[in-house]
Amino acid sequence: xxxxxxxxDVVVVGAGWAGLGxxxxxxxxxxxxxxxxxxxxxxxxxxxRWDAFRLNxxxxxxxxxxxxxxxPDPDGFMTRDEFVALLEGFAARNGLPVETNTPVxxxxxxxxxxxxxxxxxxxARWARNVVIASGxxxxxxxxxxxxxxxxxxxxxxxxxxxxxxxxxxGAVLVVGSAQCGGQIAEDLVQANRTVFLATGRVGRMPRRxxxxxxxxxxxxxxxxxVPRKDFxxxxxxxxxxxxxxxxxxxxxxxxSAQGVVLLGRLTGVDGNRRLTxxxxxxxxxxxxxETSEQFKRHxxxxxxxxxxxxxxxxxxxxxxxxxxxxxxxxxSLDPAEHGIASVIWCxxxxxxxxxxxxxxxxxxxxxxxxxxGIAKRPGLxxxxxxFASTRKSGTLLSLAxxxxxxxxxxxxxxxxx
Numbered sequence: 001x002x003x004x005x006x007x008x009d010v011v012v013v014g015a016g017w018a019g020l021g022x023x024x025x026x027x028x029x030x031x032x033x034x035x036x037x038x039x040x041x042x043x044x045x046x047x048x049r050w051d052a053f054r055l056n057x058x059x060x061x062x063x064x065x066x067x068x069x070x071x072p073d074p075d076g077f078m079t080r081d082e083f084v085a086l087l088e089g090f091a092a093r094n095g096l097p098v099e100t101n102t103p104v105x106x107x108x109x110x111x112x113x114x115x116x117x118x119x120x121x122x123x124a125r126w127a128r129n130v131v132i133a134s135g136x137x138x139x140x141x142x143x144x145x146x147x148x149x150x151x152x153x154x155x156x157x158x159x160x161x162x163x164x165x166x167x168x169x170g171a172v173l174v175v176g177s178a179q180c181g182g183q184i185a186e187d188l189v190q191a192n193r194t195v196f197l198a199t200g201r202v203g204r205m206p207r208r209x210x211x212x213x214x215x216x217x218x219x220x221x222x223x224x225x226v227p228r229k230d231f232x233x234x235x236x237x238x239x240x241x242x243x244x245x246x247x248x249x250x251x252x253x254x255x256s257a258q259g260v261v262l263l264g265r266l267t268g269v270d271g272n273r274r275l276t277x278x279x280x281x282x283x284x285x286x287x288x289x290e291t292s293e294q295f296k297r298h299x300x301x302x303x304x305x306x307x308x309x310x311x312x313x314x315x316x317x318x319x320x321x322x323x324x325x326x327x328x329x330x331x332s333l334d335p336a337e338h339g340i341a342s343v344i345w346c347x348x349x350x351x352x353x354x355x356x357x358x359x360x361x362x363x364x365x366x367x368x369x370x371x372x373g374i375a376k377r378p379g380l381x382x383x384x385x386x387f388a389s390t391r392k393s394g395t396l397l398s399l400a401x402x403x404x405x406x407x408x409x410x411x412x413x414x415x416x417x
Contacts, residue, residue, distance in 0.1 A: 008032045010410065011118045011127040013107070015041045015098050017064065018384025019133030020087060021399040023096045024065045025407040026131075033127075036120060038103035041091055042084040044138050048159035049080045052187050054246040056179070058213050061397050064090045075213055077246050107132075108357045109377070116358070116379065129410050133383040136351035136368070136394070143175075143347060148269040150335055158184060158346040164191035170341030171196060173275075175266050177284070178202045181346030182243040182250045189258045196333075196340065198266040198277060199252060199284040203242035203291030206319060207249045209299060211311040214244070215397075221302035223295070224392040228372075231391065238387045240348065242291060249316050251292075252285045253323035262323065263330050274332040285323060292319065351385075373406055379413060381406050 010026055012019045015037035026033045040046060054077040055062055060069045062078055067090065078086065091098050099122075106119040107130060115126040140157035149155065154168050158180035164172075164187065171194035174185045181197065182204075188195045205214050218224045232238060243250055256262050264277040264284070296313065303310050333340075353362055361377050363369050372389040373382045383406060386394030393402065 006123075006125055007115070008034060008125060008127040010129045010131060011036060011116070011125055012131045012133055012383075013104050013118070014038075014133035014135060014384075015087075015091065015100070016044060016133060016135060016384065017042075017087060017396055017399065018135075018403075019131070020091055020096060020098075021065055021403045022131045022133055022383045022406065023098070024090075024094055025403050027094065027096065029407060029411060031411075033097065034125070035096060035098040036102045036104055036118065036125075037098055037100045038134075040100055041098060042087040044135055045080060045084050045087070048138065050158075050161050050184065050187065051080070051163045053080045053183075054078060055083055055396075056244050056246060057215055057396055061215055061219070062086070063396070065400060065403065066094070104134075104355055106355050106357055109359075129379040129381070129413065131381045131383050131406065131410075132353070132356070132368075134351070134353070136382075136385045137349035139350050139352040140345065141348045141350055142345045143266070145266060145268045146345065149275075149343065150269075150273050153335060153340065154342045156342070156344055158344060159349070161344050164188050164193050167193070168341040170194075171339045172342045172344060173198065173335070173340050174344045174346055176200060176346030176348070177252060178240045178243055178346065178348075181344075182252075182255065183245065184344060184346060185255055185260050186245070186250055186258065189255070189260050194261075194339065195259070196261045196263055196338070197252075197255060198263045199281060200265050201280070201284055201287050202240065204249075204251055204288040205242045205244050205295050206292055206316050207245050207247065208316075209296060210303060210313055214295070217299045217302070218295075218391075219397065221299055223298060224390065224397065226391050228387055228389055228393070231387075242295075243288065245318070249318035251318055251321075252288055253321050254318035256323040256325065257321045261330075262325060263333075270332060272334075274334050276332045277330055279329060279331065281325065281329060289319070373402060374409060379410075381410065 009031040010033035012022050012035040015035050019035055023035045059071055059076050060074040063069050102120050104120055108117045110117045115128050116130045118125040140159050172188055173196045174181050175198045177199040185195050185197045262281055264281040267276045267278050270276050358377055361375050368382045370382050392398040
C-alpha cells in the first residue's frame with residue numbers, strides 16, 4: 001500500500017546545480033516534486049574538489065535561474081566553498097523541496113502503477129517522472145596500469161586530492177594533462193613540490209583573448225552551441241574539455257617553466273617495475289598549441305564578421321614561454337630513483353548510475369542512453385550531463401536553456417498536480 005503523499009509528479013535525484021535548477025523550473029510549473037540528495041546540497045562540489053579549486057566560469061556566468069551577478073568582481077572566479085554557498089542560498093531563497101541525507105538506492109519501474117519507484121533508506125516514493133541530476137562526472141576512471149604500480153606508491157584520484165601538504169613527502173606523479181591534471185600540477189609545483197606530469201593529447205585554450213575572458217567569446221561566437229553530433233569521434237565518444245587555467249592561461253610549456261617535469265603518455269609498467277612513457281611529449285605540446293590557435297582564429301573571424309570593436313591580440317606569456325623539456329626524453333623511470341611517493345590519477349570521470357534499474361536506460365558501460373537529456377523510457381530525464389546537447393552542456397551556462405526545455409518536454413506528458 002502507498003499513500004498519496006508518496007506519489008509525486010516528479011522526483012529529482014541530486015541537489016547540485018542541475019538538480020536545483022530543475023526543481024526551480026518544476027516549482028514554477030506548479031508540479032508536486034521533491035529533490036532527493038544523498039548527503040548535503042552540492043555534495044560532489046564539497047567532497048570531490050581540492051582546496052584551491054575555483055570554477056572555470058567567470059562570476060558573471062556563474063548564475064542560477066532567476067538570479068543575476070552583481071558582485072564587485074564579475075571577471076573573478078568562485079572558490080569551491082563560495083559555489084556551495086551559492087547553491088545553498090539558491091535552494092533556501094526559492095523554498096525548494098530538498099531532502100538531504102536521502103540517497104536513492106534503486107530506481108525501478110512499477111508497471112502496475114505506471115510510475116517509477118524511487119527507493120531510499122527512508123522508504124519509497126512513486127512518481128510519473130524522474131529527473132536524474134546526480135552528475136555524469138562523479139566516478140573516477142583509472143587505466144589498467146594502476147594495479148601494476150609499485151606497492152609503496154600512494155595512489156589517489158583527482159577527486160581525492162585536497163592540498164599538497166596532505167600528500168606524503170616526496171615527488172608526485174600526476175597522470176593526465178586535461179583540466180584536473182594541469183591545475184593540480186600547478187597547485188603542487190607552486191607549493192614547491194617536485195612534480196612529474198604524464199601528458200596526453202589534450203587541447204587547451206587561452207584564459208583571455210582580445211580583451212575578454214575566453215568564455216565570453218565561446219558564448220558569443222557560437223562555439224559553445226556546437227551540437228554534440230558535430231564533435232563526436234569515430235568511436236562515438238567525446239574528447240575531454242581543453243585545459244583552461246583559472247585567472248590565467250595554463251599550458252604545458254608554462255607548467256614546465258615553473259619546474260614541472262613533462263613526460264609523454266603513461267603506457268604502463270615494465271618487468272623491472274619501471275614506469276614507461278610514449279615518445280609523444282612534443283606532439284602533445286604541439287596539439288595544445290594548435291587547438292589554442294584554432295580557437296583564436298574562430299574568434300578573430302567572428303569579430304571581423306560582426307564588426308566588433310575589440311582590442312588587437314596580444315602575446316600571452318603562458319603560451320609563448322619556451323618549454324623546458326627533459327633531454328634526453330624520458331622513456332621510462334624508476335619511481336624510487338626519482339623520489340616519487342604519490343601518484344594522482346587525472347584520467348577522467350564518468351557517472352555512477354548503478355542504482356538505475358530501468359531496462360534500456362543505460363548502455364553497456366552503465367552510462368545514460370539519451371537524446372539531449374531525454375531517455376528512451378518515457379518520463380525519465382537526465383539533467384546536467386556533460387556534452388548532452390552541445391559543448392555548453394554540463395556547465396552552469398547551459399541551465400537557462402536546457403532546464404526549461406526538459407521541463408517543457410515533461411509537461412507535454414500532461415502531468416497533473
